[in-house]
Structures are given as C-alpha cells and as structure tokens.
Amino acid sequence: MTSSTIGIIGLGYVGLPLSLQFARTGSTVLGFDIDPAKINSLEAGESYILHITGESVKTQRDAGRFSATTDFARVKECEAIIICVPTPLAKHRDPDLTYVLNTGKAIAPHLQPGQLVVLESTTYPGTTDTELREVLEAGSNLKAGVDFHLAFSPEREDPGNPQSDVAVIPKVVGGLTPECQKHALSVYGRAIKTLVPVESCRVAEAVKLTENIFRAVNIAMVNELKVVYAAMGIDIWDVIEAAKTKPFGFMPFYPGPGLGGHCIPIDPFYLTWKAREYGQETRFIELAGEVNTAMPSYVITRVGEALSSLHLTIRDSRILMIGIAYKSNVDDDRESPAYVLWELLEQQGAQVDYHDPHVPVIRPSREHAHFAGRKSVALTAAALSEYDLVLVATNHKAVDVALVAEHSRLVVDSRNALSALMKGKPNYFKA
Template sequence: MQIAIVGQGYVGLPLALQFARSGVKVLGLDIDSAKVEALNAGRSYIHHIPSEAVAEQRAAGRFEASTDFSRVREVEAVIICVPTPLNKNREPDISYILNTGRTIAPHLQKGALVVLESTTYPGTTDTDLREVLEQGSGMKAGVDFHLAFSPEREDPGNPQSRVAEIPKVVGGLTPACLERASALYRKAIKTIVPVSSCRAAEATKLMENIFRSVNIALVNELKVVYSAMGIDIWEVIDAAKTKPFGYMAFYPGPGLGGHCIPIDPFYLTWKAREYGKNTRFIELAGEINTSMPEYVVHRVADALNDRGRAVKGSRILILGLAYKPNVDDDRESPSYVLMDMLHQRGAIVEYHDPYVPVIKPTREHPHWAGKRSVPWDEATIRSFDVVLIATNHACVNYRQLAEWADCIVDTRNAMRDCPTRPGQVWKA
C-alpha cells in the first residue's frame, strides 16, 4: 500500500514515519523544497525527531518526500496535515486546507481515501473540503472517493508520547468512508475510536483543546489572586494533585503558545456565531490567557523597582523562546509577546534558547527575524539586570543560573529545586 501525507511538519512527519515503520509506503508531500531535500537526504529538521528515524525509513524504501503533488495519482490514500491559523481578525483561516484540496483533486484516483487531520471547526470536512475535492476531481465524495476526518494528537517533546500508542479518533462522511479510514489507521495505530461523523470527530479535537485552555486560564487567574494573598500557586497545585480523584493538575505560565491552545478554541467561537450561540466561557478563558504576558511584565517591573531600576534601559534576558519545554517549536510563543512588551517599554531585550539558535521570520513578529540566542556563560548571564524564565527547558542548568543571576523572574517554577538567595527569585 502507498499513501501520501501532505505537510511534513510537527504532525505530518511523525505520522509518516509511523506508517512507514508499519510497512506502508509513504510519500511525504510539502511545498517547502528545503524540507523535502533534507528528508530525502535522511535528515530531520525537527529537534525531537532524530535523523536516524528518517534515514532508516529512507533506506528501507518506505519513505520519500516530494514537492510534486501530481504524484497523488500514485497513492490509495491522502492524509492532509496542514496549518489552520487565525487571521489578523482572529477568524479561522482554512485556506491551507482548501488550497491543498484544490491541488490534489485533479489527481485523485477513483476509490481513493482523503483524510483531514488539521484542527478546524465542525463542518469543514463535509462541506468546505468536500466541495473543492468534488469540483476539482469531477467525482462525488462517499460514492467515487472516500472522505474522513481524524484529529491529530501529536505531543511534541514528550518522550512518553508514541504515535502508535495514542488512540485515533476517526469520523467518516459515510459508514463506508469510516470503515476505509479506520482500516488505514489500523495499519499504524493500535487503538481506533470510531465516531458517527466527520463533525463529531472535528468537535472532539476542539473539546480536547478547549478543556486545556479553560483549565490553564483557571490556574492563571488563581496564580494572580493567590500571589496577592502571599500564597504560592505551585505549592497549592502540588498539594491538590495528591487527591486521587476529582482533580487534574494544570499549570500556570506566561501565556499560551503553540499551534493548538491559543488558536483552536476560537474556531468553535467563530462557528458558534453562525448558529446564534455565544461561547462566553471559552472567550473568557482566552482573555485571561492572553493577559498573562502583561502580568509577567508587571512582575519584571516590580523586581527591577525593588533594586531601584526602571524597565527602560535595563538589560533583560528571556530564557526560552520555544512555546513549551524541550522542543524547537516557537509558533505563537508568549516569549515573543514578552519581548515586544519589554522592548516597547525601553528595555534592552535578548534571549537564550538552545533549541532556537536564531529567530526565523514569522508573520506576527517579523522584526525579531535574524536575532540570535546569546551564549550561556557566566559573563553573559551576569550582564543582565533580570533573567525572565519563559520556557523551562530541561537542558538548562538552573543551578548555574542561580549562581550567576542577581534577579530572576520565574514563570515556570523552574528554580524550585535550586538554592537561591532571599529576594533573588520572583515568581510570575
């Protein structure tokens, strides 16, 4: 069997390698020729995916990358793993999905299966994507070709996360579409969770991420309240999670990052308005989470004021640019917002992140493109007035940081096990 996976990023590449390990021949399609060249040379460009994993499947002849989307005619199934961002008005942008659909439609073979994995609002697969596929192919979904939705559940940087072990939710346009998609995923995934429709599967993914967004907002709000009361939120969470039932630990931070939690809930809020419904709970969670960088900046100002300094003119080091620990993914990272806010207040801002040695161009923060991570050494760290821990990478030596830095603002409780001086560490 041969399949194509469109999009060889943080979702598509791990999925492609898992299918290849399971004996399926995989064609990885991507518009980025540099990525394609690297993959065909057996090199990974994602930190937590070793190059050996790519090289092994290349050598076995089970994985190949290409920019030629006409090769869809060679495969029995196409899995779409492309970005679904928000536009500048915080409205869903499904253009990547639709453009992919238009590109592959003329090359679809009769009886082929198309599965969308990109997170989106309910109805995208069976209306928007279906329409462009039918128009471009001249075939009818559910009759001439199969159509399904199966949400990605990738957890980058988590060594316990295995693609094959994560249950796969699948919803089809028709019962036959569901069976075809389930049969495909059974080749690579141990547990398949069939649901009644594409829309139910789309809604499942949104529920998972909205659940996380709302609970993170709760602990972020409690962090601010408890701080005013002189209570350490981290101590409270550690105590609460000893309860063996009825509680699940979530942790505060400087804001939300990544391509899921800051974005996906708003796909539902936008779609809900079409039905005359308001999602006040989701929107409130979004407001709380997006306000966290402002709170962190105030804590930085408090820490500086305690030392008789203003934010303006101070040298501030952002420790961690990636949106979560131990990955090189900086999409939607709150660190960029913190850098912007501190820079606007007149601070001299630098960053250190071993996973992001240089900042690549981004749509939201193009002005930081080309900036490089400062070195990790005593002289460099001592040159800053404040070190702001935004991402707690495991490879950072926090004991050295405690020795070298006079003032640390810690948004991740990274300094909890390090001996520090009184007043040295401010929690935010």
C-alpha cells in the same frame, strides 16, 4: 485503487511523525510539502524537528518505505491522502482555512476513484464535509462518499512529551459515510493500535476542539488563581503540588506566561467563530481566552517590580529571556508567549536578548517577522552577570538553571523552573 502508498501532505510536527509511523509498520509513504528545504533534508536522511532523529528518517528512506516530494500531481499514486497542514487564525481571530483549501485545490485534479482523503488539521465542525468536500469535488469531477472516500481524524501530537507515541495514542476517526469510515479505519489500523470510530466527520472535528478547549479553560483557571493567590502571599505551585495528591476529582494544570503553540491559543476560537453561525455564545471559552491573553502583561508587571527592588526600571535595563520555544524541550516557537513578552519589554525601552538551546536562530514567521534572524546568546557566568534581570519564559531541561541561579542579579520565573534553587531569596520573583 491498487496502490498501497500512503500520501501525507504537510511534513511538520504532525505529518512527519505520522509518516514515519506508517513507514515503520510496513507501509510505503510518500510525503508532500510546499517547502523544498524540508524535502531536501528528508531526502538526505536528515530531520529538522528536534525530537525526531535523522537516523529514524534515514532508516525508512534507505528501506524504500519513505520519500518526499513537492510534486502534488503524485497524489494519484496514493491509496490514501492524509492532510496535516496548519489552521491558524486570521488577524481578527477568524479561522484561516487557506492551507487546507489550497491543499484541496492542489490535489483535486489528481484524485482517482477509490482514493481516501483524510483531514487531520484542527478545525471547526463542518469543514471536512462542506468546504473541503466542495473543493475536492469541484476540482476532480468526483463525488465524495461515492467516487472517493472522505474522513476526518484529529491529530494528537504532543511534541516534547516522551510518552507521546503516535502508535499508541488512540485515533479518533469519523467518515462522511459508513463506507468512508470503513476505509479510513482500515488505513489507520495498519499503523495505530487503538482506533476510536465516531458517528461523523463533525463529531471527530468537535472531539479535537473539546480536548483543546478543556486545556485552555483549565490553564486559564490556574493562571487566574496564580494572580489571586500571589496577592495573598500564596504560591500557586505549592497549592497544585498538594492538590494533585487527591486521587479523584482533580487534574493538575500549570500556570505560565501565556498560551503558546499551534493548538491551545488558536483552536478554541474556531468554535467560538462557528458557534455564532448558530446564534450561540461561548462566554466560558472567550473568558478563558481573555485570562490567558492577559498573562504576558502580568509577567511584565512582575519584571517591573523585580527591577524596582534594585531601584531600576524596565527602560534601558538589559534583560535576558530564557527560552523562546512555546513549551519545554521542543524547538517549536509558533505562537510562543515569549515573543509577546519580548515585544512588551522592548515597547517599554528594555534591551532584550534570548537564550534557547533548541532555537539557535529565530526563523521567519507571520506573527513575529521582525525577530527573524536574531540569535541565541551563550549562557555563561560572565554573560549572565551583564544582565539586570533574567526572565524565564520556557523551562528547558537543557538549560543550566544552577548557573542561572548563581550568577543572575535578578530572576523572574514564569515556569517555576528555579524554585528549588532560589525560593525565598530576595532576588527571585515568581510570575
């Protein structure tokens, strides 16, 4: 291969930042996506992701370093092809590799000798060197590790975190062969400051799972402690603030209404599924999943208790939910626990609206298609006074919490967002 173009497939929350980082450091980047609307936006110099500015897209486009297409035949123009597509769970919590394998099938006929293919999508150990490898070899008549290079390098994006900089977050890289790893390190080294080579694709895949399982298990722990301490009249948030002053042996994690996003609620179950193939149990991981999955029901119980303080019930109550995104200060609502809260409230007869400055209209999704098209309501004093209860599901900086505190009849806060303004008031409930 003589081309130095980097092809990045999947221009979402992982692929687009990576594309722009390669472009900023001098590489020519060709982005691929199956969604024509994304391609049209990018070609117009516009961004569809909150924390990525249109100006950053336009700058690289105008410099001739970034372009985007839906034509997968153009992968033959690329020196390296990096796959950043979703890896969701199927209905029964089995891994769904549809996006990965369909991408492999789409690019395989166009693979050229000497090219590098890297998978960044989170998955179980063995995906890259078995399923993806087989698809690529079958469709290309080329052999991985001989005719083309194959590697895995897990994404480490943290949307909404200003400290999350693609350029400085160390990049784990595992190759199918030493030569594959050498090529992958060479490519990533153009854009990423620190590289962490590991022994194999499987080690790299396990690294990502371990990182996210660590978070899921510790979030489950504080969620469980939240419930236990609340029964004792102790605020878990006060406990964590004091505990994190210890300079060793403690790392703060924070409770919430349930897990959200495309990683933490999903990735641990990729390992539990794969572990069964080896006759291994993952009791700790599965217990953490049970604890976290139970959190929305706990929040709804607190909603019922808050309403009963005014001799109201959930049925026929008007409830405003603050935040539909899965975490603060992002526009990503994938796997958001807010949707589970919404469904539970409606099942009990509540009338629910939402306010989220970053999600003005709910987009179609596989998990919660029936919410598509609903619009965020304006947050005003008059509007707040019309609701029986306000439920804080996401703590966005862009939300006027002082307005919420002043004009809400009841507040149930699952994120500690209004504690400084309302703690100790009879109409304020933690969840």
